[in-house]
Amino acid sequence: MYKKGIYRIEANEPLTETVWRMRLAGDTQWITAAGQFVNIALEGKYLRRPISVCDCDEGTLTLIYKVVGEGTEQMSRLEAGAELDLLTGLGNGFSTNNNARRPLLVGGGVGVPPLYNLARRLLAEGKPVEVVLGFNTASEVFYEEEFRALGCHVTVATADGSRGVEGFVTTAIAAAGLNFDYFYACGPLPMLHALYNAVEQDGQLSFEERMGCGFGACMGCTCKTKYGNKRICREGPVLQKGEIIW
């Protein structure tokens, strides 16, 4: 179920040179799973901007976004007290309704945020959570300590080796010999594909696509799966490993 509502910005601050965190106050009851997203109306921009939910509790939600274009640049200039028109509760999100006992969470760059709320949920279910975060370089790393503070075991990989393991998330998983029986992933397409090929365990992967509406009406973000066409915004963004067609 998705709804439109007005949310007040409580904080909007940079985490790295290009990645920002925004905390919003408002009705969060429609957000029911980690990995769902909101679609934000911005002054002077025609289409809304879809941003995944990093975390939420009763009355507040946290978004982490990367400044990549005019829309997100505009978001970074918004100040506390400003109000935003959001569609919330969009997408399926990750499902923890499975038999996995030792989940691995794999995030790449701005794909890291939705895993934070997922980690909280999995820990609450009493599962030990293994986290691998991949970035290009040390200055782009964010939320390593936040995951650790939750109680996750965290491994960081950077492509240039300036922090943690040198290489990709797949390098880090192999090098650390991590013990897991299921994985959840969100990140750029090449990372998801490499992970899919490198890991034999089952899992769920969250995808990104340019969207029109964000709630299933325009058919702008459809992909093919083994079980038929799916809209990334509605039946996604999370797909089961077993249904993906690359």
Added chain:
Amino acid sequence: MVENQTIRDGAALQADTSVELCGLRLDNPVVPASGTFGYGYEFKDFYDINILGSFSFKGTTREPRFGNPTPRIAECTAGMINSVGLQNPGIDAVIRHELPRLRHFFRKPVIANISGFSVEEYAYCCERIDKQEQVGIIEVNVSCPNVRHGGMSFGNSPETAAEVTRAVKAVTTKPVFVKLSPNVTDIVSIARACEEAGADGISLINTLLGMRIDIRRRRPVIANTMGGFSGPAVFPLALRMVYQVSKACRIPVMGCGGVQSARDVIEMMMAGATAVQVGAANLVNPYASKEIVEALPGEMRRLGIERLTDIIGIA
């Protein structure tokens, strides 16, 4: 919808928003446009869609279609480009699954948007949809490429647009609206050719062919390079074409293009539209059509309009 409102002198001024389209009475002229409203299902949780005049369902073809590769969407100033490529489950699945499901939350006659890649395909789909009592009007999208003739769209010439119209009219007794493309030299000659071929009405405009480039990647944003531009930026152009076509034809016109407010609906009707479609606005604000329906009586009162039918083509 007839809304009673007591004004200050105690007299009741009725804002009559109802219109008639080829014998079909609509409570109001507001009709979500094809391709922006699916088969209604995505909107039923936002509001009761029975408040709409009707809606035009997703362009449907004989075979199921996946559509074009992604990205299919590009942001523009005051609008968007889409290149969905007529993704739809095919006419049989629409009749078997979508229409029965729609019946649970929409009681009014729906407008069936039919697309095709050959004259025979249009006729086949319209013959199938003709038997569906839930369908009040057939809207024939002639902006699709004619695969037998080098891919030029049926709506690009008066002859091919008329050919599709005749083929469709031969297999249905339901009113047929031909939805025209604005990407033509002379829209009036095409509208008249459709009228002479037996069309009961004209819908216009479809999207305008547009393009964006991702200047960092140095590549087109849309995977298919080009797509259909829509949104408030196209409103004046759509209004002009509605005006020209409604002046030149006797059959009713459904105006479409960039409509996002009750005032836009009224302006479109003053240009000659009998009903008005709302397209891209539904994608940006899922409540857009509802808000327009609700704002209409108030706007009418402010402008001294008692019956919407009084202003059709008044400009």
